[in-house]
Amino acid sequence: MAESITPRATDYAQWYQDVIRAAKLAETSPVRGSMVLPPNGYELWENMQRGLDGMFKATGHRNAYFPLFIPKSFLEKEAEHVEGFAKECAVVTHYRLKEVDGELIVDPDAKLEEPLIVRPTSETIIWDTYSRWIQSWRDLPLKLNQWANVVRWEMRTRLFLRTAEFLWQEGHTAHATEAEAVEETTTMLDVYATFAEEWMAMPVIKGVKTASERFPGAVDTYCIEALMQDGKALQAGTSHFLGQNFAKAFECTFQNADNEAEYVWATSWGVSTRLIGALIMTHGDDQGVILPPKLAPIQIAIVPITRKNDDNTEVLEAAEGMRDALTKAGYRVVLDDRDQYRPGWKFAQYEVEGVPIRLAVGPRDVKNGTAEMARRDTGEKKSVSAREIVPAIREALHDIQQGLYDRAYAFRRENTHVVDSYDRFKEVMDAGGFALMHWDGTAETEARVKEETKATIRCLPFPGQFPGIDTEEAGTDPVSGAPADRRVVYAKSY
Secondary structure: OHHHOOOOOOOHHHHHHHHHHHOOOOEEOOOOOOEEOOHHHHHHHHHHHHHHHHHHHHOOOEEOOOOOEEEHHHHOOOHHHHHHHHHHOEEEEEOOEEEEOOEEEEOHHHEEEEEEEEOOOOHHHHHHHHHHHOOEHHHOOEEEEEEEEEEOOOOOOEOOOEOOEEEEEEEEEEEOOHHHHHHHHHHHHHHHHHHHHHOOOOOOEEEEOOHHHOOOOOOEEEEEEEEOOOOOEEEEEEEEEEEOHHHHHOOOEEEOOOOOEEEOEEEEEEEEOHHHHHHHHHHOEOOEOOOOOOOOOOOEEEEEOOOOOOOOHHHHHHHHHHHHHHHHOOOOEEEOOOOOOOHHHHHHHHHHOOOOEEEEEOHHHHHHOEEEEEEOOOOOEEEEEOOOHHHHHHHHHHHHHHHHHHHHHHHHHHOEEEOOOHHHHHHHHHHOOEEEEEEOOOHHHHHHHHHHHOOEEEEEEOOOOOOOOOOOOOEEOOOOOOEEOEEEEEEOEO
8 A cells, every 4th residue: 555655755746646546536547538536536526515515505606507518609709718728629520320330430421510519618508598597687696506527638637637527616607797796706716715724724825817827718817826745836726707708708688777788797616626636735645645534535444453263242342332422423434344354454544545533442442441543644643532532533633634734834834935036936946836026017027937947927916825925015027127016926836
């Protein structure tokens, strides 16, 4: 298990792949760029879904579903949108196969009148629908979310981070005013940031993207950015203010309270299974993945220490009692009483898979009324009272959740640098981390930095994102020598 995981310091990219394989989170499929999610990976995604879905509904959103296939003409209606996704689209042109000489071929007589695009994102199909649903100001706001899969034909793929098909959610809302739509955009960004920090234990930076990094068809794109252990940034979620672009493309108007026709204002926002990749790279170590308790499919694994040819009834009963008490308290628990595996093998398995707490119960523990509790995050082991198992576990899980966040926050703080020269900037980018450097606001300077260093502007951070650092301070862009209104966040990224 852990011995088959390449150390991070040796080859971080291989470590990432090894951890996913050893923890049984995902595997490649016969379809290039697509992945299989075994139960460990899918249950982790389900827990993310549950957490986010509750937050969406608490902010007034409802779930709906829209077609997987999108007419090509729909994408053509919004110029920036089609330009942004054209090179990633999978296209359906025929609807039937036939057998010829024992071989299946595409039936040339079954060509579609109009090609269908396999959903890369749903703005177009949804706004076509909204144009029929929205007639009056009384129909607004319309705030829907969709849990779905999308296809973007990536040339270079990496499990969770960039795959041809992935799972996600996409919110699409319609509003009567610009101010209301902008407020929705920032509200959902806050939801994502709260989920990342309080559920994933992953600190993030909130900010706005530059024009070159903006979602195709958006007026503004807001994002949350996290720093991975190798010093690269990962965009963990985006929220887009779409203005009236899609409403105009699909003639989605409403009668306002004065009986005047207006175009609707729009937003969209989404996160995907990329969050699982972020989780691995934020918290994993050379022994495997480390899962935050709030999201772990198994929060506590109980391993009875039994011996062949012995009467293990008392040990098993003690373990079952702990399982029942913890399950009743609302925790996700597994009692691993498989006799075909030795306890040491089970310990290693749960370590690789990132189970936050492991309880071991043997004959001596039964006699003493205790269990041995091992924490995945620190490796600490201690004896806990079987009678007080629920409060002991509650405290430990809380400490693990907070400890993972604190450790990740400390790493980000140590690897965030205020930079005032281009040479120093290059040094930081070579070592990895966030660089806070002045930017003159031009696409030319942004492109030059990307070409020369492979680093990009991750965002223009909102005020207060870096305690003690004033990113709003004016200065000079060290790349161009031109005046700059503020510092921005640069990093190499996934």
